[in-house]
Amino acid sequence: MVHTPGAKVVAEGVETDAHHEAIQSSGADLAQGYWYGKPMTIQQLGVFALSRASMDNRQGEIGTGHEA
Numbered sequence: 001m002v003h004t005p006g007a008k009v010v011a012e013g014v015e016t017d018a019h020h021e022a023i024q025s026s027g028a029d030l031a032q033g034y035w036y037g038k039p040m041t042i043q044q045l046g047v048f049a050l051s052r053a054s055m056d057n058r059q060g061e062i063g064t065g066h067e068a
Helices: 017-024 042-062
Strands: none
Touching: none
16 A cells, blocks of 8 residues: 555445454555445435434543543
8 A cells, every 4th residue: 555645545345344454454544335334315414414423422521431
């Protein structure tokens, strides 16, 4: 894998646990694929984004247990 200054390396086609584990140790900056989420409509994306924002807000209030 080659990193060019100012560029990110994106791994595509991550579909299984094994793919995800390999990508985690590969040095890729970003990854995409069905393992992370299936394609969705714009309406589904809106619902997903709002639910994630709500989860992130609650974790900030409750704490994740991973604070430094």
